[in-house]
Amino acid sequence: MSQRAALAGVVAALGASTTYVAALVYELAVGGRGDPYLIVRDVHFGYYHRVALAVWVGLVAGLLAHMHLDTDARRVRVETQLTRHTLWIVGLLAIVSFVCP
Amino acid sequence: MSTAILRLLESVHGHLGALAAVALLHPAILLWRGRPAGRGARWSIGLTALLTAVAFGGGILIYADYRRVVKRALFREDMTAGFLFETKEHLALVALCLCLGAVLPALAKGPEGEGQRRLAARMFAGAAALAWLLGALGVWVHSTRGF
Numbered sequence: 001m002s003q004r005a006a007l008a009g010v011v012a013a014l015g016a017s018t019t020y021v022a023a024l025v026y027e028l029a030v031g032g033r034g035d036p037y038l039i040v041r042d043v044h045f046g047y048y049h050r051v052a053l054a055v056w057v058g059l060v061a062g063l064l065a066h067m068h069l070d071t072d073a074r075r076v077r078v079e080t081q082l083t084r085h086t087l088w089i090v091g092l093l094a095i096v097s098f099v100c101p
Numbered sequence: 102m103s104t105a106i107l108r109l110l111e112s113v114h115g116h117l118g119a120l121a122a123v124a125l126l127h128p129a130i131l132l133w134r135g136r137p138a139g140r141g142a143r144w145s146i147g148l149t150a151l152l153t154a155v156a157f158g159g160g161i162l163i164y165a166d167y168r169r170v171v172k173r174a175l176f177r178e179d180m181t182a183g184f185l186f187e188t189k190e191h192l193a194l195v196a197l198c199l200c201l202g203a204v205l206p207a208l209a210k211g212p213e214g215e216g217q218r219r220l221a222a223r224m225f226a227g228a229a230a231l232a233w234l235l236g237a238l239g240v241w242v243h244s245t246r247g248f
Binding site: 003 | 203221
């Protein structure tokens with residue numbers, strides 16, 4: 001497996017995670033928080049919808065990254081940036097998940 | 102599914118999640134300084150990813166019944182616990198993505214793969230931190246209401 005493909009996989013994973021949380025925030029921003037007592041099980045497919053959307057966007061982000069990372073210089077730059085910022089991104093996603101449950 | 106089976110699956114899901122939280126620490130520590138993964142470390146990486154995926158899959162398996170049986174009652178009993186469960190769902194997906202995304206860079210070989218292994222270690226560490234948080238949230242929610 002090439003390093004380029006591995007790095008594209010990392011971008012896909014972080015892209016999917018970020019997309020999921022962004023979709024969550026978007027849903028709350030547009031629709032507001034519904035009354036939890038009115039939850040109807042048959043129409044509550046928000047979770048599956050967000051997961052599917054996140055997987056698709058993650059895959060597209062991974063493919064784009066794979067196309068973009070065609071030189072060693074680019075690969076090293078992205079790798080360094082991701083190593084430096086990954087834990088911050090995770091922390092941010094966790095905080096947003098708590099604020100927008 | 103009957104309530105007894107759901108309780109069993111819920112328990113198995115919780116135990117696998119706890120195991121995954123511990124297992125995720127192992128590749129994070131092994132790869133932190135970017136050293137190449139030996140045979141044992143490669144097994145550790147693969148099994149950790151498998152365990153995390155199975156724990157997540159267990160949660161997905163019982164999610165539909167959770168919505169049907171538990172969710173409304175949970176919100177009625179304790180609104181905070183209900184929303185914490187929602188947070189747990191979100192964080193679980195992020196932890197799974199981080200873990201699976203870290204597998205390929207963790208297996209990078211040679212000195213030129215050092216940066217990728219360091220990156221993989223950070224991703225495993227992030228996934229481990231989230232998994233521990235998920236465990237705490239799971240215990241909180243379950244102590245309020247389960248199947």
